[in-house]
Amino acid sequence: MQKTNRRDFLYLSAASFGVVGLGASILTLIKTMNPAKDVMALASIEVNITSLKPGQEKTVTWRGKPVFIKRRTPEEIKIVDAVPLKDLKDPQTDKERFPKNQEFLVVVGVCTHLGCIPGQREALSVNGYKGPGWLCACHGSVYDDSGRVIRGPAPKNLAVPPYEFLNNNTTIKIG
Secondary structure (H helix, E strand, O other): OOOOOHHHHHHHHHHHHHHHHHHHHHHHHHHHHOOOHHHHHOOOEEEEOOOOOOOOEEEEEEOOEEEEEEEOOHHHHHHHHOOOHHHOOOOOOHHHHOOOOOOEEEEEOOOOOOOOOOEEEEEEEEOOEEEEEEEEOOOOEEEOOOOOEEEOOOOOOOOOOOEEEEOOOOEEEEO
């Protein structure tokens, strides 16, 4: 049996300090890759929708972008349901876009062409569509009341962010 000496103790101590130092540096590296607290705070928002009457719209900011929330009337839903899918650049039914509750439209209000912010219009008459929607005045993209592009250079519909209804449909949580 070999007797341990002072040199063995120094080797073991140096190796232990090296392992602890390596572990600490790896944990620090992983921690710096996590999102900052201010970014995490913007990851989701809750919006009270009890004050929205049918036909009214509310704009909120989520992750630095405007989000349009609109409580649509049954007539407005009928108008967007009547739009033929063959007339759309990015064909999607209104039910596909808003399966949780068709009464509430929730879209990111950023034009999919060049990132402008479309303005709401009460009455549009474009390519056979007659109803409310959004117009991007910068380049002429027109979106129906479901956020689907019906004319202009925009290649895709307005994005639908991840959202859910809370508190018996009185609050929408976006993100």
